[in-house]
Amino acid sequence: MTEVLFHFNVPDRLLYACRLLRKAVRSGTGVAVSAPAATLVRLDRALWTFDPQEFVPHLLLRAGEAPPPRLQRTPIWLVERAEQAAHLPVLVHLGEEPAEGFESFTRLIEIVPVDAAERESARRRWKHYAARGYAIERHEVSAGQS
Template sequence: MTDVEFHFNVPDRQAYACRLLRKAVRKGAGVAVTAPPATLDELDRLLWTFEDTGFLPHLRLAANAAPAPLQQRTPIWLVDRAEQAAHLPVLVYLGEQPAEGFGSFERLIEIVSTDPSERESARLRWRHYASRGYAIKRHEVTA
């Protein structure tokens, strides 16, 4: 069963996602990120400029696209639909509704900011996962 984690009180979801993805790449883990297209486009830009002396290797895959054979070794996949990257162990989710297709991943990470409306939608997602029997870990992010 998928391990579900919520990271709460994140001041900047995109910057936090970049740090989380950097950590995963350094550990050799493959990660998929799914979110609304505009959010993925923004994250795509940030991953190129997040570090002054480098970038985080990633690919942005549109809903109906397939990666080229060499791209399949890329550690970070930004995808419109989770099933496009179901071969990876971790899914980072930046959406508002419960993540679709998360059950094929070993781990689901939800990133939640301090915004009240975002926290409310996270509570609904938490209840959704809990009602389906998923054990959920809560991480409080501190500055």
Template structure:
């Protein structure tokens, strides 16, 4: 069963995601990030600029596209649908909805900002996983 972790009250979700992804890559993990198109564009730009001395190798995959085989070892995949990600163990959700197909990943990380709309969406996702029997790990990142 997929391990689910929520990171709540994140003041800067994109900056936090960049730091979390850097940590995962340094640990040797391969990760897919799912989000709506505009958020993926923002994350793509942030990954190039959040640390001027470091580059996080990543690929953005268009919906339905098949990545070239030469990119198979890329550690970070940016996708709009979980089904477009290659078979990697970790999925990070930066969207407001439950990611269809999250069950195919070993681990799911939900990043929830600290504004009311993001918190409400996070609660709905928490309820979805909880109602289906997933044990949820909670990380309180910042104070409200």
């Protein structure tokens, strides 16, 4: 069964995602990030600029796109639909609605900022996963972890 984790009180959602993805690459873990197209474009840009000393290998796929064969081993996939990257073990979800297809991943991570509207959206996603029998782990992010 998929392990579901919520990371709460994140001051900057995209910066936190960048750091989380950098950590995943360093550990050799492949990660899919699902989100609306506009969020993925911002994350793609952030991954190029958040740390000028480091590169986080990733690819951005539009809905319905398939990566060229030479890029299929890229560790981080930014996708609009999670099933585009279901071969990876971890899904980081940055959308407002529950992640579709999360069940095919070993781990689902939801990143929740401090914004009240975003927290309300996260509560709905939490209830969605809990209603389906998933045990959810809560992780409070401290100021130094953002």
